[in-house]
Amino acid sequence: MQIRFTPEQDAWRQEVRDFLDAELPPEMGFDVEFDEDEALWEFSVAFTKKVGAKGWLGLNWPTEYGGLARPPIDRMIMSEEFEYREAPLCGSISWGLTAGSLLAGGTEEQKRYWLPQLGRLDLHAAEGLSEPGAGSDLASLKTTAYQDGSDWVVNGQKTYTTWGTHADCLFTAARTDPNSKRHHGITMFLIPYDLPGISMTPMMNLGGGQQNHTYLDNVRVPEEYMIGEVGGGWKMIMNAFYGGGIHAGHAYYERTFAEVLEHCRREKRRGRLLIEDPLVRQQLGQLALMLEQARMLTYESVSNYNNQIPPQFGGALGVVVSKEMRPRFFEMCQEIVGPLSQLKPNRFAPMGGQAEAWYRQSYANHAGGTSQVKRMVLATRGLGLPR
Ligand SMILES: Cc1cc2nc3c(=O)[nH]c(=O)nc-3n(C[C@H](O)[C@H](O)[C@H](O)COP(=O)(O)OP(=O)(O)OC[C@H]3O[C@@H](n4cnc5c(N)ncnc54)[C@H](O)[C@@H]3O)c2cc1C
Numbered sequence: 001m002q003i004r005f006t007p008e009q010d011a012w013r014q015e016v017r018d019f020l021d022a023e024l025p026p027e028m029g030f031d032v033e034f035d036e037d038e039a040l041w042e043f044s045v046a047f048t049k050k051v052g053a054k055g056w057l058g059l060n061w062p063t064e065y066g067g068l069a070r071p072p073i074d075r076m077i078m079s080e081e082f083e084y085r086e087a088p089l090c091g092s093i094s095w096g097l098t099a100g101s102l103l104a105g106g107t108e109e110q111k112r113y114w115l116p117q118l119g120r121l122d123l124h125a126a127e128g129l130s131e132p133g134a135g136s137d138l139a140s141l142k143t144t145a146y147q148d149g150s151d152w153v154v155n156g157q158k159t160y161t162t163w164g165t166h167a168d169c170l171f172t173a174a175r176t177d178p179n180s181k182r183h184h185g186i187t188m189f190l191i192p193y194d195l196p197g198i199s200m201t202p203m204m205n206l207g208g209g210q211q212n213h214t215y216l217d218n219v220r221v222p223e224e225y226m227i228g229e230v231g232g233g234w235k236m237i238m239n240a241f242y243g244g245g246i247h248a249g250h251a252y253y254e255r256t257f258a259e260v261l262e263h264c265r266r267e268k269r270r271g272r273l274l275i276e277d278p279l280v281r282q283q284l285g286q287l288a289l290m291l292e293q294a295r296m297l298t299y300e301s302v303s304n305y306n307n308q309i310p311p312q313f314g315g316a317l318g319v320v321v322s323k324e325m326r327p328r329f330f331e332m333c334q335e336i337v338g339p340l341s342q343l344k345p346n347r348f349a350p351m352g353g354q355a356e357a358w359y360r361q362s363y364a365n366h367a368g369g370t371s372q373v374k375r376m377v378l379a380t381r382g383l384g385l386p387r
Contacts, residue, residue: 003299005077012074016081019054023047024085037209041166044088048121057095058119060245061103066116072305075245076298083251091125093163094118098125098171101188104239105228114190125190128158128172128214129237135160135366136373138173138237139182143216145174145189151220152176154189157213162367164200164212169193169225172216173233186233190225191216207364208357246302249322250294253329256358257287260333263351269338283336290325297321316377323371330358 005013024047051057059075061067082089099118102111117123134141143156154174161170170191177185191198197219200212228236261284264274274280297318304311311318334341337355345353365371379385 009073009077013077013081016078020081020085020087023050024087040088041090044090045121045124047088048090051089052095052120052122055119057091057121058099058115061099061115061119065103065111066119072246073302076248076302079246079248080251083248084255086252086255090163091121093127093167093171094121094123094125097127098190100239101171101236102227105188105232105236107228110227123169124163124167125169125171126161126164126167126193126214128161128170128191130160131157132159132213136370139186139234141173141175141186143172143174144178145176145187145221146178147176147223148220150223152189152223152226154191154216154219154221156216158216159211159213160203160367161200161212161214164214165202165210167193170198170214171227173237176230180231183234185231186237187230188227188233188236189221190227191219191221192225195219195221205364207361246298246305248298250291250298253287253291253294256329256333257284257291259351259354260284260287260336263337267350274336280336283332287329287332290329294322294325313378313382316374316382319369319374320371320378323365323374326365327359327362330355330362334359 048057055066055068056078058065058067059070059078060072061069063069081087095118099115102114102118106114114123118125129138129141131141131143141156143154143158145152145154147153152174154172156174158170158172164170170189170193172189172191173186174189175185176187179185197217199215199217201215203211203213205211261275264280264284267274269277275284301311301315301318303309334355337350340348340350341355341359343349343353344356349356380387
């Protein structure tokens with residue numbers, strides 16, 4: 001099989017590359033996913049707003065909501081280039097999850113009002129889905145909301161709120177029908193953080209950066225911040241990730257692989273270049289295979305999307321592969337680079353201490369759901385095994 005891009009798609013890739021060359025200092029590496037480093041954060045926001053100003057955050061959205069209505073493959077090409085350059089694109093909870101939910105279940109008026117703001121990152125949303133007792137089993141959430149006049153009164157605790165301290169609003173789910181069970185009776189809200197009754201405490205992440213616990217104590221939310229239909233929250237949660245389009249995570253591995261390969265061409269162990277060591281060559285081969293496997297799964301998703309084929313097993317296969325591959329991939333990078341790769345950045349750490357961070361972060365990968373739960377989906381929906 002040969003995969004080729006059209007001349008138009010190649011030209012689009014070049015346009016993205018030119019933009020990144022103009023906007024990103026070549027020597028700078030970024031990792032803002034869960035980081036709250038203030039200087040990096042400011043740079044990331046400024047950079048992301050430039051991407052938004054070009055209409056690229058909402059690249060695939062309909063034009064009436066501030067998008068460019070471009071095909072999913074263009075999003076994937078853009079994502080490949082951004083990932084390879086480790087571009088500091090932040091706010092995926094705004095233009096990905098929140099926008100995706102609105103597109104899936106917001107009213108026409110809400111889509112026209114919120115989406116252009118999210119697409120420019122004028123509005124920064126945090127995600128308030130998980131709770132201390134409701135992560136994988138989100139349908140057991142305990143946060144409640146009841147109507148009082150024209151307000152909703154929200155009470156509960158959310159956890160793992162990434163970027164909470166930087167956000168303007170919390171995109172959250174609450175049970176609005178006390179007699180409902182499980183997936184029914186859940187409603188979505190976009191709650192402004194400056195309303196009285198919202199507080200946060202930090203939750204430090206071993207992988208880097210921080211999340212937060214968010215407390216909602218009798219927060220009176222005006223009804224215009226209720227999103228979609230009352231009780232229609234579950235459908236929105238299930239469709240939420242559409243807004244950001246297809247993510248090309250394989251390009252990030254490709255970048256890492258290129259750096260490790262370069263290290264092996266340069267560095268010697270016991271008088272011999274690493275690249276000449278048969279064991280290292282075998283390990284490099286395995287890394288290359290892993291990243292190729294990830295690339296093929298992404299390309300398959302784009303192709304399915306183009307041909308309107310629903311993702312097989314709800315996309316669970318790709319999630320299991322990418323989440324379980326990540327720690328294995330970075331563990332192998334550390335084995336290749338050697339024991340000093342366990343050092344944080346200092347003058348003895350090879351590759352500027354990057355390998356230590358790669359490995360540590362590779363295990364902080366529960367965001368968006370765990371691979372064990374996706375394995376359950378594969379077992380039941382994929383293989384038809386009993387629950
Ligand atoms: C870095 C990071 C950022 C995050 N950011 C956000 C955020 O911004 N907003 C937000 O709302 N949430 C966020 N989360 C939370 C994330 O969505 C949850 O961690 C995830 O859904 C898992 O829930 P849990 O942590 O409660 O683990 P649990 O659901 O308690 O699971 C614990 C373990 O049991 C396993 N397990 C659970 N159920 C089953 C089952 N049925 N079969 C087999 N194994 C099972 C899981 O795989 C896991 O290994 C973030 C998490 C991380 C790590």
